[in-house]
Amino acid sequence: DSGVTQTPKHLITATGQRVTLRCSPRSGDLSVYWYQQSLDQGLQFLIQYYNGEERAKGNILERFSAQQFPDLHSELNLSSLELGDSALYFCASSVGIQTVLTGELFFGEGSRLTVL
């Protein structure tokens, strides 16, 4: 158990709908990262928040948005869903910002989104 909690674990919805994925980081971690794993694109970085502020942005679509709340949990909002948005969405957390230089990056179990 990494200590990162993601809900829901599974979600099935229809095209055009909107969903919210939730992530609770490990206790004490200030950084939250979102990644998308799809069959055609592999694992891709979406966005990072640190202590409530956006710090880095990757290949995140305009239909997607995220935020980190004062209690440090984060939500990823996906709107106007398309079939191609079906994927496994991971949240990861770390204590600080320089995670890639310290190795302290742990993933949650993921939220599997299926768009029909």
Next chain:
Amino acid sequence: AQKITQTQPGMFVQEKEAVTLDCTYDTSDPSYGLFWYKQPSSGEMIFLIYQGSYDQQNATEGRYSLNFQKARKSANLVISASQLGDSAMYFCAIGQGAQKLVFGQGTRLTINP
């Protein structure tokens, strides 16, 4: 731009044998980190091992070790005494500066009894 190459889409190994999963990377930044993750069929991403670009010693974590050859830009994962539970997808990833990790396409490892 950073890039990770995992050239082995699939590997089959007998239980108790050692296995090496290949990973080569490309980066122009002198400061970077290399990560290995395991993804079983259930889907979660399990952190295995980390190597910083300035670390002098190869990283080890239990049965996992990382064969880091900086000049060759290689960061192979070695699993000693493989077990049936090691069957999974294995991902190599590199991170630098921008804080995001760039992942390889993964290697599917199957341990045969």
